[in-house]
Amino acid sequence: MKIKPLESEDNLTLRRSHQPRPHRFTWIMASLLVTSGITYLSWRELQLHAAQQLVQDCLETQNNCPDNLDALEKLVKAKKSLQLFNLESAHLENAHLENANLKSAHLENAHLENAHLENVHLENANLSATQMRGAHLENAHLENVNLSHAHLEHANLYRANLQGAHISHDHLEGAHLNRANLQGTHFYDANFEYTYFHLANLSRTYFYRANFNHANFYRANLEGAHLIEAQNLTNLQIKSACNWSQAIYKGVWSDHQSKWVVDEKANQQFIQQLQQDKDSDPKQPVDCSEWE
Secondary structure, eight states: OOOOOOOOOOHHHHHTTOOOOOOHHHHHHHHHHHHHHHSSSSHHHHHHHHHHHHHHHHHHTTTOOTTTTHHHHHHHHHHHTTTOOOOOOOBBBTTBBOOOOEEEEEEBTOOTTTBBBBBOOTTOBTTTBBOOOOOOOOOOTTTBBBOOOBBTTTOOOOOOTTTOOOOEEEETTOOOOOOOOOTOOESSSBBOOTTTTTOOOOOOOOEEEEEETEEEEEEEOTTTTTTTTOOOOOOOHHHSSBBBBGBBEEEEEEETTTTTOOOOOHHHHHHEEEEEEEGGSSSOOOOOOOGG
């Protein structure tokens, strides 16, 4: 019988180094099997626990882990809550997070360009400096969110609810806010160049020093909206909206009260000038039945 010679220790080390290393997900699964016990958790639950652990590990080490996005999407698909999740600076470009529960989550400086966030719940979340260019936020719940310094260029916010949101120095150029609810939302120094507000509810919305160059307000509700020191806002744009005569256009900043104060006299004079400017009247009456 021919005896196979023993391999040297150096050969064994070399051969093992060329063997494929177990996937990171496999290591996590193995550790969970040991610590949790297969008798207590189903295989599906183990997979979800592993996915959650992977996301947390990637964020703690501040690495753009290649499996981070897949793990997060797996949790969302399983309808696992991501409430209070810390996804600060996470790379989630093109992610599919439809219907996700991200209430009160931390997404500061996160990358969500072209992400699918339809029907997502982001109430009270921190989205400051988040990159969301081209994101799909149709029917999204964004009540009371912090969107300061966020980038939402060309994002789709159709029927999104932004009531009570705090938005300053944001970029919303070319964004679609058609039929969105912006009631009571505060905007400071935001850029709305070429933004669409078709049929949006802007009642009691605060737009301070906003840029409205070529913005479309057709049939939007301007009742009680504050447009103080608005930039590049024409009479034609204003009159394409509804309830424009009930909006606030003139005010002054009060250092004593630390807020903008309406200049009633100047505001009434401006509205009268709008009414007298017949050249800016729409060619066809604007249908405002939506707001009756």
